[in-house]
Amino acid sequence: MSVPLHYVVKTRLVEVVEGLGEGAALPPERVLAKEFGVSRWTMRQAIRELIADGRLRARQGQGTFVATPKLVQPLALVSYTEALRAQGHTPAREVVEFDELPADAVLADRLGIAEGEPVHRLERVLFADGQPIGLETTYLAVERFPTLKAVLDPTGSLYRCLTDQLGVRFGEGEELVETVIATPREAELLKATQSLPMLLLHRTSRDTAGRPIEAVRSLYRGDRVGFRATLRP
Template identity: 90%
Template sequence: MSVPLHFVVKTRLVEVVERLGEGSALPPERVLAKEFGVSRWTMRQAIRELIADGRLRARQGQGTFVATPKLVQPLALVSYTEALRAQGHTPGREVVAFDEIAADAELAEQLGISAGDPVHRLERVLSADGQPIGLETTYLAVVRFPTLREVLDPTGSLYRCLTDKLGVRFGEGEELVETVIATPREAELLKATQSLPMLLLHRTSRDTEARPIEAVRSLYRGDRVGFRATLRP
């Protein structure tokens, strides 16, 4: 079976990336195409795939650079803030929305309430070291957390607020991970192109008494974030 030329070029280009090192500028596309003896189209395709893989990062008007390693987040009921700080990064959050909506049938089932009941919606852009990496929307039933808006700093840790101020004890959760393409709005918030692959996580969490706590939709840039899970028989 023949191997596509751009894949061969991509493999060779990885060696160049490793020699250059993190943060270094990649030589211009035309220079690389000449050096590798391929068309600019083939080189462009190889570079695009390395950008999607998170090995390279394009900066508009500046060029293409060797990317920093992906952030690895645990698939666990832990604070986003604590997980990033443990890796030596500075977490940040930009509040997009913090309001109340009426639960539809699916959300009501996840939160153990009736359709039409009020739900807190907290939507935030998540960042690491000042760069956007994810868009997280969390839903919590107002009937269970009536004082949430009074006690939560929406730019701070939601998990810390729930545990320290509202006495919540997380028990277990379920998470579904899939790949998607961002909507124009999502791409704009994450400062990404729509062609960039995204990782979408759907999570529901319950407390130690198996009562629903939250439903979460998290969209992460596939070039910036990876996930790790510990598996046991």
């Protein structure tokens, strides 16, 4: 089976990227195409794939640069803040929405409440070292957490607030990971193009008694974030 030319070029281009080092500018597309003996279209395809892989980053009006290594997040019931700080990064959050809405049938089932009951919705852009990497929306039943708005700093750690101030003890969670394309609104919030692959996580967390705590939808930039899980037999 023949290998597409742009894939061959991409493989060779990885060696160039590794030789340049983090943050270095990639030579212009036309220069690389001439050096590799391929068309600019083929070179453009190879560069686009390396951008999608997180190896390169395009800056509008400036060029293409070698990207910093991806952040690797654990698939575990841990605080986003603590996970990033443990890797030497500075976490931050920007609140988009913090309101209440009636639960639809799917959300009600995940939270163990009746359809139409009110839920807190907290939507935030997640940052690492000042760069947006994810968009997280968390839903919690108002009946279970009536004082949430009064005690939570929405720019801080929700996990820490639930455990330290509201006495919640996380027991287990279920997480589904899939790849998606962002909506125009999501792409704008994450300062990304709609063509950039995204990783979408759906998580339902439960306490030590098996009672649902939260339902979470997290959208991450595929060029900035990867995930790691520990598997045991």
